[in-house]
Amino acid sequence: MRLSALRIGDPPGRWEALGFAVSDGVCGLGSVSLVLGGDGTGIGALAIDGLDRSELDGLATDAPSPPAPALAHPNGALAIDHFVVFSPDFDRTADALAQAGIELSRIRNAGRFRQGFRRLGPAILELVEAPGAPPGPARFWGLVVIVEDLHELARRLGEHLGEIKDAVQPGRHIATLGSSAGLGQAVAFMDPER
Numbered sequence: 001m002r003l004s005a006l007r008i009g010d011p012p013g014r015w016e017a018l019g020f021a022v023s024d025g026v027c028g029l030g031s032v033s034l035v036l037g038g039d040g041t042g043i044g045a046l047a048i049d050g051l052d053r054s055e056l057d058g059l060a061t062d063a064p065s066p067p068a069p070a071l072a073h074p075n076g077a078l079a080i081d082h083f084v085v086f087s088p089d090f091d092r093t094a095d096a097l098a099q100a101g102i103e104l105s106r107i108r109n110a111g112r113f114r115q116g117f118r119r120l121g122p123a124i125l126e127l128v129e130a131p132g133a134p135p136g137p138a139r140f141w142g143l144v145v146i147v148e149d150l151h152e153l154a155r156r157l158g159e160h161l162g163e164i165k166d167a168v169q170p171g172r173h174i175a176t177l178g179s180s181a182g183l184g185q186a187v188a189f190m191d192p193e194r
Contacts, residue, residue, distance in 0.1 A: 003048055003080070006047075009039060028070060031122050043185050057096035080143055082123055085125065104118050150174075151164065161178065
């Protein structure tokens with residue numbers, strides 16, 4: 001199975017202001033299309049090639065999936081590294097994913113919570129346990145974008161980008177976009193694997 005698209009409620013202009021190239025409301029990150037300007041805020045749905053369900057434990061899976069435009073991004077964005085889903089019931093969501101053919105390949109115990117990972121072609125789905133969250137379905141939380149040069153991106157975005165820190169992945173670095181950027185979901189940027 002392969003992630004082909006995410007439907008995002010943000011207006012295209014907000015992504016363009018951050019240095020992303022957008023064509024007809026679609027931002028291509030590698031082979032994944034971000035379909036911008038949808039209803040609501042944040043990530044509203046995903047599209048996975050080979051998945052025949054309209055939802056997974058509350059996550060809509062009916063995102064339109066136009067081809068990803070092959071445009072160079074002024075901010076150096078290359079691809080999606082991973083996208084994050086929060087769940088108040090980790091086991092229930094993991095079971096729903098498994099029943100749809102998306103078996104988690106690795107589960108990490110991070111102390112107070114668990115994380116489950118599954119590669120979906122070009123990107124990784126990261127399921128995060130949300131202990132103490134009110135009961136309910138799983139929900140989309142955010143995504144991490146790989147960029148050519150994280151330090152150059154920091155110069156470009158200025159106060160909108162938080163401090164560059166060591167990532168969990170050895171040898172890599174990450175920085176989180178601040179709420180001042182006006183996006184409806186969490187977005188972080190990471191340098192490529194070396």
